[in-house]
Amino acid sequence: MSAAIIDGKEFAARVRARVAENVARLKADHGLTPGLAVVLVGEDPASQVYVRSKGKQTLEVGMASFEHKLPDDTSEKELLDLIDRLNRDPEVHGILVQLPLPAHLDSDLVINRIDPAKDVDGFHISNVGLLGTGQKSMVPCTPLGCLMMLREYHGDLSGMNAVVVGRSNIVGKPMAQLLLGDSCTVTIAHSRTRDLPDMCRSADILVAAVGRAEMIPGDWVKPGATVIDVGINRVEREGRNTLVGDVHFDSAVQVAGAITPVPGGVGPMTIACLLANTVTAACRANKLAEPEGLTA
Ligand SMILES: NC(=O)C1=CN([C@@H]2O[C@H](COP(=O)(O)OP(=O)(O)OC[C@H]3O[C@@H](n4cnc5c(N)ncnc54)[C@H](OP(=O)(O)O)[C@@H]3O)[C@@H](O)[C@H]2O)C=CC1
Numbered sequence: 001m002s003a004a005i006i007d008g009k010e011f012a013a014r015v016r017a018r019v020a021e022n023v024a025r026l027k028a029d030h031g032l033t034p035g036l037a038v039v040l041v042g043e044d045p046a047s048q049v050y051v052r053s054k055g056k057q058t059l060e061v062g063m064a065s066f067e068h069k070l071p072d073d074t075s076e077k078e079l080l081d082l083i084d085r086l087n088r089d090p091e092v093h094g095i096l097v098q099l100p101l102p103a104h105l106d107s108d109l110v111i112n113r114i115d116p117a118k119d120v121d122g123f124h125i126s127n128v129g130l131l132g133t134g135q136k137s138m139v140p141c142t143p144l145g146c147l148m149m150l151r152e153y154h155g156d157l158s159g160m161n162a163v164v165v166g167r168s169n170i171v172g173k174p175m176a177q178l179l180l181g182d183s184c185t186v187t188i189a190h191s192r193t194r195d196l197p198d199m200c201r202s203a204d205i206l207v208a209a210v211g212r213a214e215m216i217p218g219d220w221v222k223p224g225a226t227v228i229d230v231g232i233n234r235v236e237r238e239g240r241n242t243l244v245g246d247v248h249f250d251s252a253v254q255v256a257g258a259i260t261p262v263p264g265g266v267g268p269m270t271i272a273c274l275l276a277n278t279v280t281a282a283c284r285a286n287k288l289a290e291p292e293g294l295t296a
């Protein structure tokens, strides 16, 4: 038996359509155009591609896009000054600082300078604390996208065993919080976990967010489990540059009940959720009702 493929690309297109409807309504009824500012420091080519596609999709849903590309040697003060300006700018409802930052910049300091209400990545300590205590917050885009797909596929997640492999602040930890919020029994695994294969085999929901190409083979997957592959790894295959996930897709698809592909799974949902969070932030900033179905 072969797993159902969870089509993140198609799902993301539906989320973007919902975002676009809401943007059109905000413009028509309130003269409000949600705006997203993306800050990129340095020349990393992969980051540039990602920032470009975010900018393009932001415009496609009718929002305003503000891109700030700063040189590699930008000082902390220059970056913090830019964030202060964006915090004050009424046309900017969402601010994203692309990570990782160059080593001379303190990313915690930078992220925590963003107005939490404009922190559409959900990385500010206030948003992390709100999420952890089950209060209304900005929810990190990648975990939010994963949760939306899981809810659509399963409906109620309560009581399911979820294993999240990876404990980063941007994916693993917030993913675990969201699954806990939906009443899963959650385990967070990482590089010190004893017997990772067995741990993975206990999962009804297995989320891989490690950053190691194809490290999770099919025989670590419980038959019928739902596998969410967050990994984005660039590898050489037959002389060509391609993307693979953290899960070995060809073996896992034989065992899983459902699986997200790479590319075309979590990645497109991440960007769609970034746009959704920007609309949510614009509504909250203007004390307007929040759109349905765009938040956790
Ligand atoms: N699709 C999307 O939209 C996005 C995709 N990504 C991708 O997701 C992946 C993870 O990203 P991110 O969370 O930022 O990565 P990090 O490098 O910050 O974290 C990786 C985690 O994996 C754990 N880990 C590393 N090696 C092993 C191992 N051998 N066994 C078990 N656990 C291990 C680490 O454990 P420890 O803490 O013990 O070191 C760490 O917690 C990357 O491929 C990234 O490109 C990221 C963001 C968005």
Ligand SMILES: Nc1nc(=O)c2c([nH]1)NC[C@@H]1CN(c3ccc(C(=O)N[C@@H](CCC(=O)O)C(=O)O)cc3)C=[N+]21
Binding pocket: 049, 050, 096, 097, 098, 099, 100, 121, 141, 142, 232, 243, 262, 263, 264, 265, 266, 267, 268, 270, 271
């Ligand atoms: N502040 C911040 N927030 C982030 O959310 C953030 C970040 N920094 N730094 C980098 C990671 C990575 N990330 C991705 C988003 C979309 C795709 C994506 O759309 N991927 C496509 C393929 C794209 C391609 O072909 O290269 C897919 O999986 O189908 C990938 C990776 C967000 N991140």
